[in-house]
Amino acid sequence: MNLTEEEVKIENPYIPKLVRIADIISENPPNDLKTFKLEFKDSEDIEQFSYIPGQFAELSLFGFGECPIGIASSPTEKGFLLFTVKNVGTVTGMLHNSKVGTIMGIRGPLGNGWPVEAMKGKNIIIIGGGFAFSTLRSLTKYLLDDDNRKDYGELTVIYGAREPGELCYKLDLKEWEMLDTLNLILTVDKGDETWTKREGYVPTITKEIAPTPKNAFALVCGPPIMIKFTIPVLQELGFSDNQILLSLEARMKCGIGKCGRCNLGEKFICVDGPVFTQSELSKLPKEY
Secondary structure, three states, X not given: OOOOHHHHOOOOOOOOEEEEEEEEEEOOOOOOEEEEEEEEOOHHHHHHOOOOOOOEEEEEEOOOEEEEEEEOOOOOOOOOEEEEEEOOOHHHHHHHOOOOOOEEEEEEEEXXXXXXXXXXXXXXXXXXXXXXHXXXXXXXXXXXXXXXXXXXXXXXXXXEEOOHHHOOOHHHHHHHHOOOOOEEEEEEOOOOOOOOOEEOOHHHHHHHHOOOOOOEEEEEEOOHHHHHHHHHHHHHOXXXXXXXXXXXXXXXXXXXXXXXXXXXXXXXXXHHOOEEEHHHHOOOOOOO
């Protein structure tokens, strides 16, 4: 049996696709947190990059390496991808020094993402902190899309940061505050003279809001310390461990479960996650 060249073609998962930086948005006053709008050089690549909220990708700058970053855009936003990146190392530092028009690489989408199909018909409580809100921004935009909103119940978003300037996606937040299809609660650890909303840590505010666990999922993504103290609050409110979904940050390398750098017991966060139920995590080593 003779196979055609197309039939025997094997995609190398380590080879990135080419993207161009189309826009750069500063998300905070220190300017160490930026959102990059990326567009594929080849139109066929954007068609093949089919993702769901909660997945991530490996971004690469040639000659400097690559790093795993959560996808901040929603699949409902067509023609581009958004990634919010903090300047914390060599690759992210070089990315922050890049300009509009820079050509870079992307591998993905990677990971399992938020279970958008399993959540249909449910009330959704989204709980996020700091710039880790990126994949929750993706999910919120997805749920609010006209084609999707009818498939889900009540939508509550609790989003916190250390101070007002650290809240990301300010244009989105302003728009969401005007909607009657979403209950948005913003909080900061410490407000300033311009802050008129809630003040307090995310777990404390979650306890005050007291979302009902009836027919609901609670989705949490943020700094490990926020996750640590939010889980017991949700459990006290009556959420079962299967109703609590967590997205974990980890020191990933390959992104496809080969290097073993992000293993958590028998699981690899880059492949089996980054989204897990609290029930799944309770059976794994207590590293989160």
